[in-house]
Amino acid sequence: MKKNLLFLSILALSIACGGVKKTQKAVNTGNYFNAINTSLVNLSKNKDKKSNQPYIVLLEEAFKKNTKRELQRIDFLENDENPAHFEEIYKTYTALHQIQERIKPLLPLRLYDEGRNASFAFNDYQDAILDSKDDLSDYLYDNASELLLSARNKVDFRQAFDDFTYLNEINPGYEDTKLKMEEAYEKGLDYVRVDMINDTDQIIPARLEEELLNFDIYGLNDLWTRYHNNPQADIAYDYAMELALKEIIISPEQVSEKQIIKERQVKDGYKYAINSDGNVLKDSLGNKIKVDKFKTVKCNFYQFTQLKTAQVSGLVRFTDLRNKQQLSSYPLSSEFIFEHNYANYDGDKRALEDDLIPLLQLGAVPFPSNEQMVYDAGEDMKMRLKTILDRQQFNAR
Structure with a gap:
């Protein structure tokens, strides 16, 4: 120690x-x-x-x-x-x-x-801090204001926005900084027109289409890009995003059956222990010694599986609207599997393992509709689309 x-x-x-x-x-x-x-x-x-x-x-x-x-x-x-x-x-x-x-x-x-x-x-640096902050504020404001007026591209507007933002942080309320910051931000944005195309022979659930095109739910960390699925006439769009669904495959409703024969030794009462002479054995207190009796029980276990699948595939394509050149394209696919298990039996239920018993409490359920299957497949598709949107980079110009 x-x-x-x-x-x-x-x-x-x-x-x-x-x-x-x-x-x-x-x-x-x-x-x-x-x-x-x-x-x-x-x-x-x-x-x-x-x-x-x-x-x-x-x-x-x-x-x-x-x-x-x-x-x-x-x-x-x-x-x-x-x-x-x-x-x-x-x-x-x-x-x-x-x-x-x-x-x-x-x-x-x-x-x-x-x-x-x-x-x-x-x-005491208080006066020096205030004086230098005033000098810096004047400099930032004049520089950013001049850049806002003379900007030749969105990169300039974004730089002006950054300068106004910094100015607003160190000196809130300075002149009309917030108004000019908002102006620089609006002019520095990239606007993306979004079109959804259904090239399948299936009807896309309206709820799924609405959610796929609701960009607020994706939580995109992109300050400079706005997506519009309802294009506005007064906006000159920089890019186009095409979300094309190419194929929807829905399997038939299937029910499969599997039979399992179970056999097990279980307790079945007791008997008294006897010696080689056929006499009942007793313990030290004089009580008769009991011995468990076992017997073999059998059970036929029938497991049923309801199965239905939906696969949705498509393509996301981005185009530069100024030169009509395709920027990038990404495959998009998703699958949803509906599976439900239930069971029944005949014979002695004691032969079944504990993990099989809960299935006996279940029965068949209605299969989801094709529309619901497509919608459920779309839940995963939304996450895949978010990954694509996070990955896509637009070059400011």
Whole structure:
């Protein structure tokens, strides 16, 4: 037991030392943010723990060096007077502020060997953050607005949308950002006209057709594509999607029968044990000793299986409406199997295994209609169609 405790203590110490060494290496190589984060994570668990004392020293050093380097970087960017630097300046001020806010709840951080508290020269970045955010907001708004006006293709509209979206995140309510963001989004969309073609000799259930063409149910993670199964006259469609059902095969209704003969030894009362002289044996209390009697029972088990299948196959084809070129096509197929088992018997039911007994409680059921079979096959088809839609990529232009 003592050896185990010693081993665990050495292991914990080695892990702690390893963490400190990695943090020190991060400081030495200029990866100050990593060093600060690792130190804060350890100190937030227990800032007074003796083994965490090195993290206080490393946090103090990394914070000082990181602040100096980042402020020098900001000075360089501001002196360069390039508006493209506004985002980096804003993010750098914000990061410096956030680091300070993470350290403050832990203060004071006592260095026991040195008899002092760790020292952190905090700055007030609030005004700098607000000023840099204003500069960045003006820059983003002007750039995105100009791109919205001069856009030559949907890629430009999408870039303008991204810029307006970012602007709305950092500065909600700025000018008419939301209106322009909506405009850029609408103009950046790809519109796909959807046509469903029935090339089979069967009637497609109206409910299935409605669900196949209801793109809301697919949960598509595609920001820039809209599918319309009812084309609108005022929209210039970019692509066409053709969902063609080619074949529907429905099997005849089948009922098959299988007979199984079961035989089993079962208890059938008891008898008294006797010795070789024919006398009844007794136990130590004088009671007659009983012995189970067994007999062989037989049962004819008749299992019936109702079976009906439906197979639906088709093709999904995507076409670029500008040049009338086919982009891609995918086979689409699905199958639904209706199977129902029930049984009856004659003979002694005790011969049957337990897993066969429930079938005796069941009887024949009506077969589903052809329409229901096609609809049920379509349930799987919807999942396959979703996979195709997720896979299909349209090139913005």
